[in-house]
Amino acid sequence: MFDTLAGQNGSIVSAITKPFSTATSKHQKLSYDNINPHVKEAQYAVRGELAVKSEQYRVDLKNGKKLPFDTVLITSHISSNIGNPQQLDQKPITFFRQVASLLENPDLLQNRDALIGALGYKSDVVERAEKLLKAVGSVGAYSQSHGALEIRQSVADFIERRDGYPADKDSIYLSNGASGGVNTLLNVMLAGPDCGLLVPIPQYPLYTASLALLNAKPVRYFLDESTAWSTDVGAIRKSLESARAEGTDVRAIVIINPGNPTGASLPADNIKEVIRFAAEEEIVVMADEVYQTNVFEGEFVSFKKCLRELQASPENEDGKFDNVQLASMHSISKGMVGECGHRGGYFELVGFDEDIKSQIYKFISIQLCPPVIGQCLVEMMVNPPRQGEPSYDLYREQYDGIAKGLRTRATALYDAFREMEGVDCQRPQGSMYLFPTIKLPQKAVAAAEKEKRKPDEFYCLRLLDATGVCLVPGSGFGQKEDTLHFRTTFLAPGTDWVQRIVKFHKEFMDEFR
């Protein structure tokens, strides 16, 4: 304290001889200069030039202004870096929303004839609504802090069906989207500035932003673009060792699978390598599996399943996998569900001591409980209509239609990128993104420098101006030095906008060649 005072007042003597008045003089009105420095340090691309300009173009078009394009296509959250399916016209799944309408207005259940007759609700919609209402009482009441018991049980049943290994409802915590869960876990696990978290680069910026807020250290490991953005345990080990050498207590590793922004989807072997590494190094595995249904190549395999397989294998003779600590997150925001605005998600803990779990429970209790209607949507996501049930056919049709649309557009984008000069793109495997690398002509780099922009930002801004398509520059996610990327979702309807990008790119390259 006296150090600070000395620095501020220029006289340590007065600080010591007049402790009262100087202590008082320390106070200054709240201003940018004295707010939490860690909030200021957090980097999270919000309302940047690209987002602001996109919104302006949208308003301009609405007001009839002539622009070189008819529609603005923001391939991400309006103000940030995340896929926002329903803003991009992905239709919500009918079963989910019919049930939700009954949860919001249970009086409708009193008029079953009109509901089923005139409005076409099926009997399983009514039954699901009744079941969920029984579980939560009212969607307007607080639930248990980690979510309604019956919903946690339904999540546990889903995990068991998915993995073939049992799950425990008391190790499942419903959350405010997956990011609410990440926030909880990082708050509990990170105990100060010497603590670190292994994060992939490129990464969804939630992780580094949260680390900055918590004044803990990101320990970056690079994903390997040359092998379709695979997760290379050798690279992770090197990062861990050098962080430890610098005194950082690395608590956990984050793996985003399928990857954001990379679109990579990890095979079981790769996942098991990561678990072996975590077991050896005694660090927690945080598996961000929110894109688990967005897989185009092979099948999604969960970290939980791989861990259970390792635990059951001869490799575990000495019990080295018994105590691995795993937290895996899932969400209603992505996949074919796409219900971001409802803020639903969950995380499952494996291998965490009960006294840590109590602290996690206390932490989430302070924020009361996740949105209850979001909890109900989690239940429907993990337990959708089944074959033979009245709502199944429509559900299947809608679900498959969305999945097919994503696949078609992913392929169209991929094909286009492969034709584009200086652009190299890994084949689409999963999630909702492609993250091509782009080599820009020296003249373009110089032009960007002149405008004091990063070259990838410069490119994206020019693209927006010319086509109305808004991509996210790779610098927002992190990229190896001297490489440039951009991220695009394939959520936007149709594929004609892909041709807008192709045309622009050719003209851009011609201009700066």
Next chain:
Amino acid sequence: MFDTLAGQNGSIVSAITKPFSTATSKHQKLSYDNINPHVKEAQYAVRGELAVKSEQYRVDLKNGKKLPFDTVLITSHISSNIGNPQQLDQKPITFFRQVASLLENPDLLQNRDALIGALGYKSDVVERAEKLLKAVGSVGAYSQSHGALEIRQSVADFIERRDGYPADKDSIYLSNGASGGVNTLLNVMLAGPDCGLLVPIPQYPLYTASLALLNAKPVRYFLDESTAWSTDVGAIRKSLESARAEGTDVRAIVIINPGNPTGASLPADNIKEVIRFAAEEEIVVMADEVYQTNVFEGEFVSFKKCLRELQASPENEDGKFDNVQLASMHSISKGMVGECGHRGGYFELVGFDEDIKSQIYKFISIQLCPPVIGQCLVEMMVNPPRQGEPSYDLYREQYDGIAKGLRTRATALYDAFREMEGVDCQRPQGSMYLFPTIKLPQKAVAAAEKEKRKPDEFYCLRLLDATGVCLVPGSGFGQKEDTLHFRTTFLAPGTDWVQRIVKFHKEFMDEFR
């Protein structure tokens, strides 16, 4: 770091001579001992003995077990210290839920005949749903991080109608309940362990728990029970001065008005005194006004209105009120709305610099956006059906019915408490609580001590065992040394449970006299 190592390894020499290996050896598997100490320090009464026992009794009754009572009445959140109206059978307001059902399933709007005919939806329900859908697109899409523009505008209009002074939509931030807003504000305002926040005692424990998490200091000021829990600026000043003398940089003062758990409702004069004090001391005012519609005596007056009046008064000749920084919170969880489970709320900022507001915006962006259906309920709360509109009569009837029920039960409770030996209770003024003081016989204090319980906990536990009524002991909120209290909501339906308390109390006093 070396200190720690020395402590752990017993040899500072090895730590210095072999920095690499010792740095590595510092790592230990995540356990209760090394998780974030500030999470462990946070005190928040969750799943305590009372809550666990109440739930057990409820299950027992459900399973047909004979107990000395027929129903369990938990007068607060199942696991904590907050009113949970809809768990206690407060019916949601029809207009809100009808609109919400259409927001969840806009397909219903395609079948207006059935909607209006068979289901009895009024035309203004349909219109509101259409307006809100236009504002948010889909309730399943992310909105702007601080909430949809049109909804913020509607909140601004409400504040203007309420206070008679304009409000600016860009100073309004929708939040995840009021507690989401408190979390944001404290994260931004508190810059480390030397920072403090003036909090009332007794208080809703969110504030002290959040301070512990942020490793900042609660600076407690006592409310004056002898004058109906009024807010005494003299007491606040003394707390501030002694905190500053100890080197604490007090950043803000929290006022909960109407009070939780006290039930006090502040008159304008008292509010203005607080503002004068904050202006003089250059600290932020955080006005927790979530109970603004729960007022039984006089009228609610907002801090914002009082501030604007002071700014417009001759007292402001020298401009001393021009730069007062005020944050006021509101919520859909309380009042006659009672939609806790939907996690909706907002805060309004006055006098905050734009560059602080940008940091607040960035902070909330990291958590993406508040639940969109909760945002829509905020809009309906601040802009309910008006006289002459088709849904008005029913809305009015329901709203007044809930208000009347609360008032009736508050009075019944108050009358009962006044009759009870050793119990003294301030008259109900506002919020949803009474917080009587209770003097227990020495024998009861001794019996509590024998069970290693606080006397108020002992009393509440005995009450639960005998009657099924679960009150919250005063120790959970803070109370003056050598005083005992308990908090009860008056949310539970009927008033017969009040007699259960009276009867128990008499028997308890007789037993321990």
